[in-house]
Amino acid sequence: MEKKKPYGTVLIKASIILDFLAEQPDTSLQEIAKGTDMTPSTVLKILDTLLLIGYVNKSTEKNYRLGGKLVRYANKNIDQIDLVEITRPYLEKLQETIDETIHLGVLDNEEILYVNKLDPKNQTIRMSSKIGITRPLYSSAMGKAVLAEFAEPQYEKYVESHQLIPYTEYTITNSLKLRKELDEVKMTQVAFDDEEVEKDIFCIGASIVKGEEIIGAFSISMPKYRLTPEVKDKIIQSIKQTKEEIEKTLKKK
Numbered sequence: 293m294e295k296k297k298p299y300g301t302v303l304i305k306a307s308i309i310l311d312f313l314a315e316q317p318d319t320s321l322q323e324i325a326k327g328t329d330m331t332p333s334t335v336l337k338i339l340d341t342l343l344l345i346g347y348v349n350k351s352t353e354k355n356y357r358l359g360g361k362l363v364r365y366a367n368k369n370i371d372q373i374d375l376v377e378i379t380r381p382y383l384e385k386l387q388e389t390i391d392e393t394i395h396l397g398v399l400d401n402e403e404i405l406y407v408n409k410l411d412p413k414n415q416t417i418r419m420s421s422k423i424g425i426t427r428p429l430y431s432s433a434m435g436k437a438v439l440a441e442f443a444e445p446q447y448e449k450y451v452e453s454h455q456l457i458p459y460t461e462y463t464i465t466n467s468l469k470l471r472k473e474l475d476e477v478k479m480t481q482v483a484f485d486d487e488e489v490e491k492d493i494f495c496i497g498a499s500i501v502k503g504e505e506i507i508g509a510f511s512i513s514m515p516k517y518r519l520t521p522e523v524k525d526k527i528i529q530s531i532k533q534t535k536e537e538i539e540k541t542l543k544k545k
Contacts, residue, residue: 386512
């Protein structure tokens with residue numbers, strides 16, 4: 293079988309240069325070329341592009357190091373990894389009680405970014421969602437749970453700058469109706485997505501808060517035909533308990 297060739301060899305070379313700078317910051321062009329087995333002209337072209345996008349910085353002595361933009365990305369990723377690891381035992385425990393799809397998300401550019409997913413162990417029908425996708429705040433369970441934590445001016449700014457587009461016939465597109473639902477979320481500590489993003493899918497979510505900081509959110513998603521009043525009540529209580537346990541742990545960190 294023919295080995296699949298990578299797309300974009302320049303990106304691979306850029307990655308090698310970045311790896312080198314991570315190990316040996318404040319290095320000259322000649323030293324980078326020697327350490328990466330590339331010609332100085334090739335390294336210079338790639339460094340010029342990395343400088344342009346902020347992934348690399350150049351000192352007055354013409355030495356190179358990793359740029360602030362790349363470091364910011366790394367720090368954001370570390371925060372997400374920390375949240376995934378901190379919540380993992382609690383979400384796994386939740387899944388032992390509720391054998392459905394569990395998502396963990398963080399607030400990213402006024403959307404919910406999925407950073408972890410636990411698939412059910414004994415269900416034949418599973419969710420098609422993947423880590424790395426995003427969902428709107430106004431229509432998803434995790435999103436509504438996060439929106440409910442917004443201060444009023446922050447919520448008003450969100451509504452003014454976002455068009456509430458219907459994903460299904462059940463999507464809430466009226467800001468007053470959404471506000472009323474978010475008031476309910478504040479009282480109950482759980483939010484619902486009743487076929488608002490995908491037909492036939494029901495989700496129940498809750499925010500994760502540390503002090504006044506919104507850390508993220510998690511949810512349970514399932515085909516709506518599996519939802520009964522008894523199952524719904526069980527999920528709500530389990531999510532509330534999990535939220536309490538996670539937030540209690542976060543207070544200690």
